[in-house]
Amino acid sequence: MELFCGAGGMSLGLTQAGCDVVAAYDAWPVAVENYNHNLGGNVARVADLTDLLGIVPDLLKLAPDMIAGGPPCQDYSSAGRREEAENARLTLAFALIIATVRPRWFLMENVTTAAKSATWREARTVLKRAGYGLTESKIDASRYGVPQSRRRLFVVGRQGERDGFLASAIAVAAAPTPMTIRDLFGATTPAAVYFPSTSEARRSIWSPDEPAPTIRERSIRPLPDSYKPHPDDAALVANGFIYSRPVRAGRGVRTVDEPFPTITRTAWERPTARYLSSPHPADPVAASETAVLSIPQISRIQGFPVWWEWRATAKRDILQMIANAVPASVAASIGRVILDRESGKTTPAIEGRFVRWLTTTRGRSPQSAWNVKSLAGRARHLLGGRTFAVPALELAALESVEEFWALKKNAQSDLRQALRLLAEYQAEGHLRHQKPRQMTTTDAQPLADAA
Template structure:
């Protein structure tokens, strides 16, 4: 019997892809935004997709359509919590209860409470457990019947060629087995120059902004010409990647410069850094495709998590 998964805040499907690769059946998904929903629909043609605001969806409606899921997964929007947001609420607790984007996390919890799955995994940035937030989330999940664990995982430890530290909140203690780290060149070294003839999806050449074009030839590995201020630190953009190291965190707004060519990485190269297979195609305008990649859960990490969850199903 297949283990049935409901994928909330599904995005372009990285979380769901990892679970599908591990043998789970993705029976339903919710994604409000047009272009990620298009990407999800075309990569998961057998999954019932609600392209609507989760705040306007009743769990009963989902259960009537696809049945009660065994597992719920999802990554609510992180903008309210991330240190990259210089305008986030000053008090951590207000990010969950006052910020409209932060309150979407409570709708994940609502679905968990209404559907009572055997287990769930909710992904987000570390900022979601800052200050009083950790205890608030413990309380909210407890209120619907679950005692949770806060599993902090770094993607590159599990074979993803880019760094990405996130927390996975679940009733399960998630400690996957690590594997050898992969470098940028491990991930993209076999791809052709996008200006040459090829048939690789999402591998179109992307012109760079004039301000970057003027200085890109002077950039050494690890250097960047553009900086922006977040809530706690300054972030780099247009970093020239070091080919023999793991890439920095891929974000929706981030763009990388190729290690050896004076050009930006393509969407496909970014997707490779996030462990997406070339068979997973992204749709919509190019900038939206970059965003979809950068906002995803790396499928390789999702697979590792799914393997742990699979071993616990029936034991909870």
């Protein structure tokens, strides 16, 4: 289920990943109406999420496997005053709901500055006391399927896990290069699917990663040489430059060969006279020469599909719903990472200088140290990718695996010892004090490879 669901961006992405969203809640009736209109099922309802006694009983009855949500970020946002007030307290309300309902998993999204807030420190304490291991990842949305350099904090929690248990898998899910505006609006799309539209105003090119339009008798044909993109998209790409109202004296003009900055409710605005007279020195062209984004284009940059219909009497409300949303493709990426770990398809990487610690602190030879690391990885494979905050529970879980008892006694002993040593290393805090390194595609190993 999703809290603070808005118009449904996160729910759309989690559904695309393979989750079943059974309930969603938000305090804004306009957003709830748009959610139900586009996603169907009347899943979303209007609710005051500060009224814990009013909402928690319903959530307890539903007993969800995961609760997701993006508590309001205005109090933390770099575009705001950064004064923690009523909106910030909704992050604590989110944590209190998690601690009371106790789903196996939770997923929270917010701006990156929330990670340093006093409210998040309170919320984090609540979640840790409730027994959740936390992965706190700061991601760039342009690496997760939208042409937007939107940096956000994603916190994933799972009962009983060690902190950081999903970090390597989230890092590996990132694309090697950012998605650009041209990638989304360009005339041709790699691996595109052609569904002839019934109107020249509608799109006929669809990505294989998004829901297809209604299938008709003449649907799904090879891309014809004569196909032309939507006129608005073609004009944008032909112009080559887009203006975005800068935040805190940033650059206002972007080329179509880079991501758009973070979508806000002012993304449609043209440059002011003040900006035109004093542009940013790094702007590649004058802001007056840039293309104008339409609401459908802003919506797609934020990850909403072309078939999405916005319902609101005020343009400001539509833009606010778009800006507030979690891009669907980002939510889908994180959702797939969660489902892969839930099903045991991936194991967490053994990060840090574990081998070096074994040689310098435990007196192991280099070969012996590498063998211990390999055995620890094998143990995590047998555990289905689970890690445990309590070492005794980790060993107990290992000994409950049937495959473990099929091994010879000395192999069983070696696996136990490898897990104990890894737990000692992690307890000494080596992971917290070393410099972060670049993740690689081997960090979140599929179980077949880890075996």
